[in-house]
Amino acid sequence: MQLVNLKVASEQVSFLQAVRTGLGQQQGLFFPTEWPKLDCDALLALPLVERSTEIMQALFGDELSQDDIRQMVQQAFTFPAPLHPVKADVFCLELFHGPTLAFKDFGGRFMAQALAKAQQQQKVTIVTATSGDTGAAVAQAFYRQPGVQVVILYPKGKISSLQEKLFSTLGENITSVAIEGDFDQCQALVKQVFDQQELVQRLNINSANSINISRLLAQVCYYFEALAQVPAERRKDVVFAVPSGNFGNVTAGLIAKALGLPFKRMVAATNINDTVPRYWREGQWLPKATQATLSNAMDISAPNNWPRVEALLEQGIIQRHELEAVAVDEDDTQLGMRQLAADGYISEPHAAVAYKALKRSLQSGEIGIFLGTAHPAKFKEQVENILGCPIALPSVLAKCQAEPSLSKELPADFAALQQLLNELDPDA
Ligand SMILES: *Cc1c(COP(=O)(O)O)cnc(C)c1O
Numbered sequence: 001m002q003l004v005n006l007k008v009a010s011e012q013v014s015f016l017q018a019v020r021t022g023l024g025q026q027q028g029l030f031f032p033t034e035w036p037k038l039d040c041d042a043l044l045a046l047p048l049v050e051r052s053t054e055i056m057q058a059l060f061g062d063e064l065s066q067d068d069i070r071q072m073v074q075q076a077f078t079f080p081a082p083l084h085p086v087k088a089d090v091f092c093l094e095l096f097h098g099p100t101l102a103f104k105d106f107g108g109r110f111m112a113q114a115l116a117k118a119q120q121q122q123k124v125t126i127v128t129a130t131s132g133d134t135g136a137a138v139a140q141a142f143y144r145q146p147g148v149q150v151v152i153l154y155p156k157g158k159i160s161s162l163q164e165k166l167f168s169t170l171g172e173n174i175t176s177v178a179i180e181g182d183f184d185q186c187q188a189l190v191k192q193v194f195d196q197q198e199l200v201q202r203l204n205i206n207s208a209n210s211i212n213i214s215r216l217l218a219q220v221c222y223y224f225e226a227l228a229q230v231p232a233e234r235r236k237d238v239v240f241a242v243p244s245g246n247f248g249n250v251t252a253g254l255i256a257k258a259l260g261l262p263f264k265r266m267v268a269a270t271n272i273n274d275t276v277p278r279y280w281r282e283g284q285w286l287p288k289a290t291q292a293t294l295s296n297a298m299d300i301s302a303p304n305n306w307p308r309v310e311a312l313l314e315q316g317i318i319q320r321h322e323l324e325a326v327a328v329d330e331d332d333t334q335l336g337m338r339q340l341a342a343d344g345y346i347s348e349p350h351a352a353v354a355y356k357a358l359k360r361s362l363q364s365g366e367i368g369i370f371l372g373t374a375h376p377a378k379f380k381e382q383v384e385n386i387l388g389c390p391i392a393l394p395s396v397l398a399k400c401q402a403e404p405s406l407s408k409e410l411p412a413d414f415a416a417l418q419q420l421l422n423e424l425d426p427d428a
Contacts, residue, residue, distance in 0.1 A: 210248030
């Protein structure tokens with residue numbers, strides 16, 4: 001697999017190099033310029049692990065053996081992604097049955113596998129920003145792995161307490177840092193780290209954000225899994241609605257389309273942090289200050305993966321009419337949760353944003369699939385307040401809820417972060 005730096009076209013890397021480096025020169029993202037066309041009918045007849053192995057093999061089989069790839073997929077995808085019927089022709093693709101109850105488990109766990117292949121035996125420090133769910137998925141995927149230090153930055157007070165407890169209680173090789181700022185500031189700090197050549201090399205720093213191509217390729221696989229659950233003759237009518245923050249999930253869906261997955265179109269749904277919907281409508285990229293919402297994992301106004309979406313459009317791989325961008329406000333998000341509950345489906349704010357966007361966009365004859373990106377229990381308080389019904393905690397959440405948070409606090413200041421990184425025990 002050949003990837004180019006979208007800012008510095010002369011920088012070209014292989015899949016494993018892109019996994020190892022994360023971000024290219026001038027903070028450019030790595031992305032392929034060509035995609036193989038897959039035999040999707042045959043693929044959709046296979047079970048998840050076999051199918052995903054074949055998809056990955058078609059993408060980077062020139063760099064790893066089929067046995068290696070199968071083993072990576074097997075270790076990463078240990079839980080299902082069922083399509084849950086909500087009403088006639090509307091389904092939720094439930095991506096929250098992994099160990100940390102969010103879709104980030106697919107990418108986080110697969111990245112851990114890919115990084116092990118890319119790094120060989122070297123020590124590595126993973127520095128990542130989380131808007132809520134990446135932190136837990138990445139922390140769990142690398143917890144107690146020898147030679148790996150993980151530093152997780154998150155916006156203090158801006159993620160749900162259960163989201164926080166899922167990673168801040170682990171300790172050992174997981175350092176969690178509450179930043180006095182919003183997610184965009186956390187993400188900017190991570191990017192600044194990558195500008196420090198000496199530091200990056202000394203600590204062998206990597207990022208586990210959706211900057212890393214391995215996460216996106218893992219996510220491609222569940223779009224296939226969704227369509228495999230739709231009768232063959234209806235697949236071409238499917239519209240996916242994706243609750244979007246950093247636009248990694250949307251990028252993965254568009255990659256699936258580039259590979260030939262025969263669905264109709266995608267709706268990118270944001271909350272009131274609507275940089276992309278405004279850009280889509282008005283043609284101007286004008287991020288505003290990030291606002292806190294119920295769907296906190298999407299409180300992002302400078303989405304990192306957008307240049308990849310632009311690349312797919314500019315290269316003519318994806319057509320403009322195959323993507324729509326819709327913003328959903330807070331009242332509508334709550335309304336979506338209540339409407340879903342009235343149909344017997346308890347959901348949470350992120351999925352509800354996608355559901356409302358889907359309802360606005362869906363035409364007759366189409367099948368709508370919105371992505372359930374997190375388990376409702378991760379947002380227990382909000383969900384109970386809005387729906388007025390009690391939410392039971394799955395055992396992983398009940399367990400970490402009772403444990404103390406081990407987070408450190410830092411200002412949104414690079415010097416402070418640099419000091420913390422320098423103090424990490426390199427031999428731990
Ligand atoms: C991360 C996250 C999103 C946003 O996904 P992107 O790939 O960043 O667009 C949506 N919902 C939940 C629950 C998340 O954790």
